[in-house]
Every structure is written in structure tokens, then in C-alpha cells.
Amino acid sequence: MGKRIVVALGGNALGNSVSEQLAQVSEAAVSIANLVETGNDLVITHGNGPQVGMIHKGLNHSYSEGVIGTEMPFAECSALSGGYIGYHIQNALINEFKRRGIEKQVATVITQVVVDPQDPAFLNPSKPIGEFVSLNEAERISEAKGYVFVEDSGRGYRRVVPSPLPIDIVEIEAIRKLSNEGMVVIACGGGGIPVITEGSGYKGVDAVIDKDATSNLLAEMLDANVLMVLTAVDNVAINFNKPDMEKLQRVSRTDLEKYVNEGHFAKGSMLPKVLAAISFVRNRLGREAVITSLENSAHAIAEGNGTIVYEAAV
Numbered sequence: 032m033g034k035r036i037v038v039a040l041g042g043n044a045l046g047n048s049v050s051e052q053l054a055q056v057s058e059a060a061v062s063i064a065n066l067v068e069t070g071n072d073l074v075i076t077h078g079n080g081p082q083v084g085m086i087h088k089g090l091n092h093s094y095s096e097g098v099i100g101t102e103m104p105f106a107e108c109s110a111l112s113g114g115y116i117g118y119h120i121q122n123a124l125i126n127e128f129k130r131r132g133i134e135k136q137v138a139t140v141i142t143q144v145v146v147d148p149q150d151p152a153f154l155n156p157s158k159p160i161g162e163f164v165s166l167n168e169a170e171r172i173s174e175a176k177g178y179v180f181v182e183d184s185g186r187g188y189r190r191v192v193p194s195p196l197p198i199d200i201v202e203i204e205a206i207r208k209l210s211n212e213g214m215v216v217i218a219c220g221g222g223g224i225p226v227i228t229e230g231s232g233y234k235g236v237d238a239v240i241d242k243d244a245t246s247n248l249l250a251e252m253l254d255a256n257v258l259m260v261l262t263a264v265d266n267v268a269i270n271f272n273k274p275d276m277e278k279l280q281r282v283s284r285t286d287l288e289k290y291v292n293e294g295h296f297a298k299g300s301m302l303p304k305v306l307a308a309i310s311f312v313r314n315r316l317g318r319e320a321v322i323t324s325l326e327n328s329a330h331a332i333a334e335g336n337g338t339i340v341y342e343a344a345v
């Protein structure tokens with residue numbers, strides 16, 4: 032029987048330019064179509080780290096050059112990235128479905144996600160966005176603009192911005208209805224547009240939500256069977272990038288928690304995925320969280336390859 036699967040596509044795994052992203056999403060479309068063809072209901076989320084950084088940098092360059100009259104806040108940049116990436120995924124999926132004769136509709140829901148204005152994350156930027164730069168370049172930009180940079184998993188330095196926890200998904204009923212109608216839904220792009228409650232409504236705030244945390248919330252609110260986090264690696268590893276590195280296959284939630292406490296997962300990259308997986312399966316026998324690459328996604332469901340996190344019976 033088919034499962035409801037929330038699939039989270041990594042922003043870094045989508046590449047750094049329009050052409051790279053088009054190539055990556057058409058590859059993603061093949062993997063996603065395989066999952067749809069075997070009878071699963073899919074709700075797709077995606078990251079926007081590289082893209083939201085690119086949009087923010089480009090628009091604020093235009094602002095500083097006097098081309099546009101207003102500085103572009105991160106909420107608006109997140110909304111733009113959700114439309115840009117949603118369009119590419121939607122286009123690639125519809126093309127792949129047509130090629131295979133699959134009669135499925137695809138819809139992107141631009142999604143607002145509620146955060147707490149008192150979240151300590153607003154005072155402690157931690158979410159890497161944009162391009163990777165050298166230490167010299169990071170120091171130069173930091174001095175000129177006051178941005179904060181951190182080293183990101185051995186790949187270079189990246190700007191970090193506040194990343195509050197997602198609390199609620201404003202458009203959850205729209206997402207649920209479209210999915211229940213049999214559509215493939217793309218939602219909560221870039222972790223969703225961060226909003227805070229104001230009176231009886233919502234207002235955008237300057238932050239970028241972690242899409243792994245929002246994907247967990249979405250999977251929880253939809254009562255999905257599987258949370259599948261797709262990134263650039265086939266497996267989560269312990270002793271990552273060290274001579275004694277070991278790739279994790281099927282791993283219990285409690286063992287994974289032990290590895291978290293031992294510090295095996297990098298903050299801002301693998302740690303949020305692992306924490307999302309742990310939270311999704313905790314105390315829920317039968318649920319699974321999968322962390323693997325795009326290319327391996329269909330094998331993960333069919334043959335159990337990749338890192339699969341489960342709750343062990345006591």
C-alpha cells in the first residue's frame with residue numbers, strides 16, 4: 032500500500048545557478064515520479080540556503096546602486112525563492128509525469144510559517160546561506176557589512192542569519208486538501224516564509240527557517256508515514272570525513288541520539304536533518320525517517336538503502 036511521504040529536497044543539492052538547478056530538479060523529478068508511480072502520496076518541501084542568499088545579495092546590490100528604492104527583507108527573499116524553486120520543481124515534475132503518462136496535478140503552495148518573536152535564535156545567527164567564500168573574503172565582507180560568517184562542513188565560509196524554530200504552518204489546511212485530492216504538493220519551501228502573529232493576523236520577519244525543522248513539523252501535522260530528507264550524500268556518517276568514518280544504514284532513534292550527544296553531526300548542515308529525523312520517529316512505532324541522496328531515494332524506499340531511522344520496540 033502507498034505511503035504518505037514528505038520529501039525534503041536540500042537547497043545545496045539543487046545547485047548554485049539556474050542551469051544547475053534545472054538539471055538537478057529534472058533528476059529529482061525522475062526519483063519523485065518513481066515514488067509516485069509506486070502509489071505513494073508525496074508532499075515536497077525544499078531548502079533555499081544558496082538561493083535565498085543569491086536573491087538577497089542581488090536585490091540588495093540593486094538597492095545600494097539605486098536601481099530599486101527599497102532594501103529587500105529576508106521574508107520577501109524567502110517568498111521569491113519559494114516561487115523560483117517551486118516553479119522549477121513543478122515544471123520538471125509535470126514534464127516527467129507527461130512523459131510517463133501519469134495523470135497527476137502538481138501545485139506549489141507559498142507557505143507562511145509562524146515563529147516566536149522571542150526565539151533566542153534572533154540574537155544568535157546560525158543558518159548558513161548563500162555562496163561559500165574563503166576566510167579572507169568572509170573577513171572582508173564581515174567588516175564592510177557587519178554580516179556574520181561561519182565555517183560550513185569543510186566547504187568554506189558562509190554568511191549565517193537567524194533561524195527561529197517553526198511553530199505552526201498557516202496554510203496547512205490548503206496543503207492537506209490538495210494532497211487528499213491526490214495532487215503532488217510543493218509546500219513550505221525554504222522552511223516557509225517566517226511570520227509572527229500580529230493581532231489576529233501575521234507579519235513577515237527577517238530570518239530563514241531551517242527547512243528540515245519545518246519538514247518535520249509538516250510531516251507531523253499531515254501524520255505522514257515517512258519523512259525523507261534528500262541531500263548531497265547517500266548516508267549520514269559518524270566520524271564524518273575522518274579516516275574511521277562509518278556510514279549509518281538502519282539506525283534506531285536511541286542510537287542516533289547517542290551519536291548526536293557525541294558530536295558527530297555538523298551544526299547548520301547534518302545536525303538539523305538528524306534532529307528532524309529523531310523528532311519524527313520518537314515514540315511512533317512504524318514511522319521511518321530517511322536521510323539519503325536524491326539518486327538513492329527510490330532505492331531507500333524499495334530496498335532500504337541510505338540512512339533509515341526507526342523507533343525500536345521496547
Ligand SMILES: Nc1ncnc2c1ncn2[C@@H]1O[C@H](COP(=O)(O)OP(=O)(O)O)[C@@H](O)[C@H]1O
Binds near residue numbers: 078267270296300
Ligand atoms: N556526519 C555527517 N554525515 C554526512 N554528511 C555530513 C555530516 N556532517 C556534515 N555533513 C555535510 O552535510 C551536508 C548536508 O547538509 P547541507 O548541504 O547543509 O544540506 P542541504 O542539502 O539541505 O542543503 C552533506 O553534504 C555533508 O557535506
Ligand SMILES: NC(=O)OP(=O)(O)O
Binds near residue numbers: 041079222
Ligand atoms: N532553508 C533551508 O533550510 O535551506 P537549506 O536546506 O538550503 O539549508
